[in-house]
Amino acid sequence: MDDNIKVDTNVLDIEIPCIVFFVLTPIFLIIRISSRLKTGSGLGWDDYTIIVSWTFAQIVSSLLIVACMHGFGQHIYEITVSEQILTLELYYIAQAFYKLTLNLTKASVILLYLRIFLQRWFKISCYILLSIILGYMVATFASSIWQCTPISRAWDKSIPGTCISITGNWYANAGFSIATDIAILVLPMQPIYRSSLPTKQKWALIIVFALGIFVTITSILRMQTLNFSSTSSDPTYDVASSTWTVIEENVAIICACLPMCKGPLNYMFPSIFASPPRRVSAGFKPSQHSNSSSRSYWAPMRGDKEILSTRVTRVECRKHSTGGTSQEYMLETGYSGDQVSDIEEARGIRKVIQYDITVQTSGGSIEPV
Secondary structure: OHHHOOOOEOHHHHHHHHHHHHHHHHHHHHHHHHHHHHHOOOOOHHHHHHHHHHHHHHHHHHHHHHHHHOOOOEOHHHOOHHHHHHHHHHHHHHHHHHHHHHHHHHHHHHHHHHHHEOOHHHHHHHHHHHHHHHHHHHHHHHHHHOOEEOHHHHOOOOOOOEEOOHHHHHHHHHHHHHHHHHHHHHOOHHHHHOOOOOHHHHHHHHHHHHOOHHHHHHHHHHHHHHHHHHOOOOOOOOOHHHHHHHHHHHHHHHHHHHHHOHHHHHHHOHHHHOOOOOOOOOOOOOOOOOOHHHOOOOOOOOOOHHHHOOOEEEEEEEEEEOOOOOOOHHHOOOOOOOOOOOHHHOOOEOOOEEEEEEEEEOOOOEEEO
16 A cells, blocks of 8 residues: 555656766866867866866765755655754755855856956956955855854754844845856957957857856746745755756856867857868969069068078978967967057957978078078
8 A cells, every 4th residue: 555655755856957967067078178188278277177166066966866865855744853954964065065166167267268368358357256256155155154053053953043044145145146147148248249250150159158148047047946945844845946056057067168169069060160271382482473462372581692592392380389378279360460469459369379480492401480
């Protein structure tokens, strides 16, 4: 007879998103890291920050799954008192890590901006926003840990003491999250729009960065569940906010990785994301087209009379990117060193490459240029 009783539980509402994003989110993270290593730009602070954020997100998911094994997702009256206390304690720890992972993801996006965009006003704006987010992260983490006095009252209300308004705290955190999401979303639009990228690539990049709107949407949907979850008399069963917590933090990490997914984007949308072909001369014809302004090939010239009569037979070059400036290969604008005299005033996104060129003449001599 007991086998025919349907158990009312919300456990799957927690376990399914945890399992799905445990598989899905690392795919984008791996693509991001592999693209960095493949292009030789190397891992930066933005990459290390998103790795830490993903680690904390897995801690949140793991804590919630373990909590489900001890009664989370079931009615509070259906589990023992000891299980109630353990479940709510695990949930309490997960809350703190959620606030860390969400704000670290935002910090990673801003660090990515600092790596790409070079305008002075933009970098100052990024540093200000980064300081606000990191400062708030410390404050909200502390308020999550010390929400009650004594601390153990946070998961065991039978202990005498006091607590802050959990509902007010959760709403304040959600409001700050949505506001900073919008700021991060809007910030890069003007530099991209003013860049010298082809129109298709420009709008494609705007769309890629604008996909962060999905994080804002999940934050708003989560916000609508906060009052119900924070005031519920059945806190182990009413877990809607926890479901959206898992979705929100993982969607944020995925969106933070999307700008680095040039390979898959090129494969799926080659006409939009692929870089325009570069013209390379197969041979040198210094005797033709004396008007240099109409030349479509590159002919090395020297002021020495002897060298002017020497035919160039081979040119070898070795390129290497600058290590600490803008390295985002998917965001090249076509600016050259002659076009922009001051890198801080460039109205776009630049990748700086230096070339070491060696010229071999018909006389057999090899000279660096």
